[in-house]
Amino acid sequence: MTAVETGYAPPTPPGRPGPGGRRRLRWLTAATLAWAVLLAGLTWWSVRTDAPTVKEQRSLDQAGPVVDRAIGELTAAVGAAGVPALLPDRLERGCRITPMDDGATLERGVEVAIGGDDVREVLRGVADRLPSGWRAGVSTLDGEPLLRADAGEFVTVEGRAGGPGRVLLTAATGCRPMGSGYRAPSADAASESAVLAAALGRWGGASGPVQVLAAPCPGGGTARTARSEAAAPADQSLAAAFGGGVAPVVDSADAYARPGDPAVLALRAGERVRVAVTTPCPA
Incomplete structure (x- = not known):
């Protein structure tokens, strides 16, 4: 047994923090947790109150009309290049916006039947007829032509081959807060x-x-x-x-x-x- 001299604290075993170190560790842990809670709270507040600077701050009921207008622009841009038909919308829930909030994605599309197989030429024609502010262009992805454009409010427009003799044009929101939800436009047909x-x-x-x-x-x-x-x-x-x-x-x-x-x-x-x-x- 090791004798301990009276009036002195026993030595701290190697690898174990002393009393001061334990207090610092507890303080750092508490500060880290408080900072994480603060950041989460600020994110939650910002999503709901700040002017939108990213798509996650524009709810689906706000972004939906932008998608609808984009689909109208796309049918007009097809022109004489093919025969367009509107596709049913795809609304998918469950994506994550923040660790505390989930959201939904909306995609609408136009299928276009074309007389031939020159998809790139059709997409170029569509890109040329879209609004100049959309900055539409046609590139190549995995050896296939791809149209990409920005319809505003963080709504992405794409166009690609949709099968033999067909082109698929889409407008999508990405993950958004639901807000009051999406309401598709109606019409007398x-x-x-x-x-x-x-x-x-x-x-x-x-x-x-x-x-x-x-x-x-x-x-x-x-x-x-x-x-x-x-x-x-x-x-x-x-x-x-x-x-x-x-x-x-x-x-x-x-x-x-x-x-x-x-x-x-x-x-x-x-x-x-x-x-x-x-x-x-x-x-």
């Missing part, structure tokens, strides 16, 4: 729905509900698409369901696309045919 019903009637009628999609046009008015599908045997012609009129851009066993007022896009998937009848924004 009676004329488009009538053309759709007449075409699907040749195959026994629509096998599901009719979706009506809309987007505001840059010069006023509204782009409208009525969509549904029907069961159609593979030996039945798609073109026969739509009669005469403007010469089609695409006319094959699996796809039919005709410009006009309204425009028609029909795509075969097995023994079903998806049909979209669209009045796009004027170029």
